[in-house]
Amino acid sequence: MDIISGLWNGFAVALVPINLWWCFVGVFLGTVVGIMPGLGPPATIAMLLPLTFQMAPASAMIMLSGIYYGAKYGGSTTSILLNVPGESASVVTCLDGYQMARKGRAGAALGIAAIASFIAGTVGVLGLMLVAPPLAKFALSFSSPEYFALMVLGLAMVVLLAGRSMLKALLAMLVGLWIATMGTDLFSSTSRFTFGNMEMLDGIDFVVVAIGIFALGEVFCNMETREAAQVLPVPKGLRNLLPTMQDMKDCRFAFINGSLVGFITGVLPGAGSTIASFISYGIEKAVSKRRELFGTGIIEGVAAPEGANNSETGGALVPLLTLGIPGSGTTAILLAALVLWGFKPGPLLIQEHPDLFWGLVASMYIGNVMLLVLNLPLVPVFAQLLRLPVHILYPLIFGISIVGVYTVSGSLFDLSMLMAFGLLGYLMRKLDYPAAPMVLGLVLGDAMERALRQSLMMSQGDLMILVGRPISAVMLGLALLVLLVPVFGRLNRLRLQAIESEE
Amino acid sequence: MRSSVMILAAGIAGIFASSGLLAADGWKPTRPIEVVVHTGPGGGSDTLARAVASMIEKEKLLPVRMQVVNKTGGNGSVAAAYLAEKKGEVHTIGFFTGVWLVNPLVAAEAKVTLHELTTVARLVLEPAVIAVKADSPFKTMKDFIDEAKKAPGTLKQSGGSITSRDNVVRQLLQKSTGAQWAYISFPGGGERISALLGGHVNMMVIEPQEAGEHIRAGSMRLLAQVASKRLPSFPNVPLLKEAGFDIPVVPQVRGVVAPPGIPKENLDYWENLFRKFVQTAAWKKYLEDNQFEDGYQNSADLLKFVDAYSVQMTGILKDAGVKVVR
Numbered sequence: 050m051d052i053i054s055g056l057w058n059g060f061a062v063a064l065v066p067i068n069l070w071w072c073f074v075g076v077f078l079g080t081v082v083g084i085m086p087g088l089g090p091p092a093t094i095a096m097l098l099p100l101t102f103q104m105a106p107a108s109a110m111i112m113l114s115g116i117y118y119g120a121k122y123g124g125s126t127t128s129i130l131l132n133v134p135g136e137s138a139s140v141v142t143c144l145d146g147y148q149m150a151r152k153g154r155a156g157a158a159l160g161i162a163a164i165a166s167f168i169a170g171t172v173g174v175l176g177l178m179l180v181a182p183p184l185a186k187f188a189l190s191f192s193s194p195e196y197f198a199l200m201v202l203g204l205a206m207v208v209l210l211a212g213r214s215m216l217k218a219l220l221a222m223l224v225g226l227w228i229a230t231m232g233t234d235l236f237s238s239t240s241r242f243t244f245g246n247m248e249m250l251d252g253i254d255f256v257v258v259a260i261g262i263f264a265l266g267e268v269f270c271n272m273e274t275r276e277a278a279q280v281l282p283v284p285k286g287l288r289n290l291l292p293t294m295q296d297m298k299d300c301r302f303a304f305i306n307g308s309l310v311g312f313i314t315g316v317l318p319g320a321g322s323t324i325a326s327f328i329s330y331g332i333e334k335a336v337s338k339r340r341e342l343f344g345t346g347i348i349e350g351v352a353a354p355e356g357a358n359n360s361e362t363g364g365a366l367v368p369l370l371t372l373g374i375p376g377s378g379t380t381a382i383l384l385a386a387l388v389l390w391g392f393k394p395g396p397l398l399i400q401e402h403p404d405l406f407w408g409l410v411a412s413m414y415i416g417n418v419m420l421l422v423l424n425l426p427l428v429p430v431f432a433q434l435l436r437l438p439v440h441i442l443y444p445l446i447f448g449i450s451i452v453g454v455y456t457v458s459g460s461l462f463d464l465s466m467l468m469a470f471g472l473l474g475y476l477m478r479k480l481d482y483p484a485a486p487m488v489l490g491l492v493l494g495d496a497m498e499r500a501l502r503q504s505l506m507m508s509q510g511d512l513m514i515l516v517g518r519p520i521s522a523v524m525l526g527l528a529l530l531v532l533l534v535p536v537f538g539r540l541n542r543l544r545l546q547a548i549e550s551e552e
Numbered sequence: 553m554r555s556s557v558m559i560l561a562a563g564i565a566g567i568f569a570s571s572g573l574l575a576a577d578g579w580k581p582t583r584p585i586e587v588v589v590h591t592g593p594g595g596g597s598d599t600l601a602r603a604v605a606s607m608i609e610k611e612k613l614l615p616v617r618m619q620v621v622n623k624t625g626g627n628g629s630v631a632a633a634y635l636a637e638k639k640g641e642v643h644t645i646g647f648f649t650g651v652w653l654v655n656p657l658v659a660a661e662a663k664v665t666l667h668e669l670t671t672v673a674r675l676v677l678e679p680a681v682i683a684v685k686a687d688s689p690f691k692t693m694k695d696f697i698d699e700a701k702k703a704p705g706t707l708k709q710s711g712g713s714i715t716s717r718d719n720v721v722r723q724l725l726q727k728s729t730g731a732q733w734a735y736i737s738f739p740g741g742g743e744r745i746s747a748l749l750g751g752h753v754n755m756m757v758i759e760p761q762e763a764g765e766h767i768r769a770g771s772m773r774l775l776a777q778v779a780s781k782r783l784p785s786f787p788n789v790p791l792l793k794e795a796g797f798d799i800p801v802v803p804q805v806r807g808v809v810a811p812p813g814i815p816k817e818n819l820d821y822w823e824n825l826f827r828k829f830v831q832t833a834a835w836k837k838y839l840e841d842n843q844f845e846d847g848y849q850n851s852a853d854l855l856k857f858v859d860a861y862s863v864q865m866t867g868i869l870k871d872a873g874v875k876v877v878r
Contacts, residue, residue, distance in 0.1 A: 092592060247661045368742065506736050
């Protein structure tokens with residue numbers, strides 16, 4: 050009953066015209082920010098923060114959150130069309146999204162990204178509304194051993210992301226893990242692999258690596274082929290641009306998978322939307338009947354990660370609003386915003402300011418509808434981008450990548466890193482090394498190393514802490530299962546061959 | 553696109569600034585002031601710099617605008633190096649924190665120490681409090697220390713990097729009492745608090761503002777304060793010294809520096825500006841709202857502080873087993 054009356058009051062707050070307007074401004078800005086590679090929600094929200102001091106706090110919170118989840122919608126656009134990840138959580142979307150675009154199914158990919166985002170985004174808000182307080186308690190029971198197990202589970206996905214050669218996938222993953230160790234070690238303040246560069250003390254930005262490997266690598270590779278004036282196929286007619294009923298059917302599981310994985314990962318302060326998108330992609334592939342088609346442009350490979358990174362937003366707001374604990378860069382800035390508006394974020398926030406919480410929840414339902422309505426009509430518009438001839442398209446990708454990286458840090462060093470990783474991406478493509486395992490290693494490596502060292506410091510060096518706790522034991526078991534998938538597959542094939550030869 | 557808007561805004565501000573407000577003696581700024589911070593938008597230094605800029609603007613203490621520029625990377629050393637490169641530049645200042653002091657001590661790559669820049673003013677000292685979970689068996693700081701002596705290495709503290717103030721407080725306490733407990737580093741403040749509230753660690757050094765709500769909600773309890781005098785919001789919590797642990801209060805500092813080799817009139821101008829600024833009611837309210845201590849020092853005093861602090865930190869870090877390179 051509390052929830053119903055709370056939500057009722059929430060809609061009374063969110064449906065006030067001025068709040069509707071700010072909600073729209075937020076999700077619109079969010080979409081734009083998401084589309085622009087590099088510029089992400091944390092920087093945008095921080096820059097707009099001073100403007101919100103004149104606004105009512107509920108309106109301001111509605112707008113800033115709109116930017117947060119709106120950016121997750123926009124992030125997929127450049128991933129799909131140009132292989133340039135719009136933000137770190139959309140890196141996985143490149144894998145199948147860009148391949149779909151190359152097959153002339155850019156519209157379907159963009160459409161399903163918007164639909165998956167809508168469904169999962171709404172599920173995320175439902176979760177925030179219904180189970181926030183108990184879930185926040187559950188999240189607190191997650192300690193370093195559990196995070197370690199989660200990262201191991203994620204890293205086990207490498208066997209699913211491997212292309213033809215498992216050896217090459219593992220090598221690529223090791224390079225990713227190595228890059229993750231670069232910079233200053235948190236535990237000892239020792240510099241690792243900085244090669245005397247001051248800029249390397251912070252390590253290498255994940256977005257720089259991803260844009261270099263995916264976008265520039267692709268451009269370099271295509272420059273070589275010189276198939277002049279080859280234009281990617283774009284079907285005519287609105288109907289052919291949107292996902293079909295069959296597509297929707299193929300994505301049924303991806304919607305559920307993305308929603309749940311994203312939300313749960315979001316609630317954990319030590320994980321984030323990038324990890325959520327990788328794990329949901331891995332799960333999608335693990336349970337799929339057409340596993341071998343992943344990476345060639347398969348629609349559920351877009352729906353799962355795009356869903357996950359949207360429902361992550363609802364999840365990430367759980368510890369922020371129920372405990373005052375920020376789990377990501379964006380929620381940390383929202384926390385600072387709440388403080389500046391005179392709230393005291395903490396365990397009592399919802400109880401003492403129900404209008405803020407319920408107004409925000411209600412506005413997120415409305416905002417997600419707005420985003421769907423805003424994004425679906427844009428699909429045909431964006432899909433036209435691929436009609437550009439390659440001699441315009443590739444320089445465009447090049448330019449967007451450079452601008453994207455430079456706006457984040459304003460550093461020329463990062464640009465030279467971008468070029469270096471572009472060349473690495475080119476070489477990997479030439480030598481048939483898959484890029485996804487490397488990026489996976491880079492995303493998870495840092496968090497995994499940290500969790501392992503924290504665990505061992507807690508247990509004074511006793512490895513049993515990793516397997517002696519129920520949640521981590523279950524996750525490590527799952528990881529083992531995932532690792533055995535290809536072995537079972539091979540055994541099965543051998544068995545079938547044996548049966549055949551006997552007959 | 554963003555930077556072009558900024559340049560345009562800066563240009564307009566510059567035109568307005570140069571059109572009239574040039575009078576009086578000594579040096580006066582004629583262009584917008586570039587304010588360098590080492591964190592991205594929303595980070596600690598960035599938030600402080602933007603708040604100070606808007607307060608200075610509101611109080612009309614400066615005839616030109618202040619433009620915050622984020623030079624992130626290298627744990628602060630990119631911003632410090634940027635200032636060092638701007639040798640003699642009169643329209644640039646930067647906001648430093650303790651990281652600018654400690655980073656060159658432990659990272660050979662970070663070549664610019666605060667000593668090589670021009671110190672302008674120390675503004676803020678951030679106090680801290682020592683917190684445990686509400687249902688913790690430790691009622692006083694002494695309880696915790698006694699237990700840590702009885703079973704060395706079993707108690708745990710969550711905190712930031714090994715060079716952070718959290719660990720410095722632990723090192724000093726361990727050295728003066730002979731007790732020992734583990735220090736678990738977490739990169740984010742959220743994770744540190746989660747570890748404490750989840751019962752995975754026993755204690756943490758936390759900013760008073762962060763702790764405030766958890767105390768009010770009954771999920772956290774304080775053992776002691778790391779401050780030079782009791783904070784108004786926690787009148788009943790003893791200082792470490794009052795609790796029987798007379799260790800030096802290690803401050804978390806924030807302040808202003810300028811590029812090296814600036815003319816004397818330029819430095820005088822900045823010193824004057826911040827001397828006037830720290831007396832404004834707006835700044836006093838800001839300190840109070842954030843539970844900061846007024847840490848004002850002028851250029852010469854700050855320079856002395858920097859040297860003393862470096863020596864003190866070198867000793868503490870060496871005790872902590874950190875490799876000190878300078």
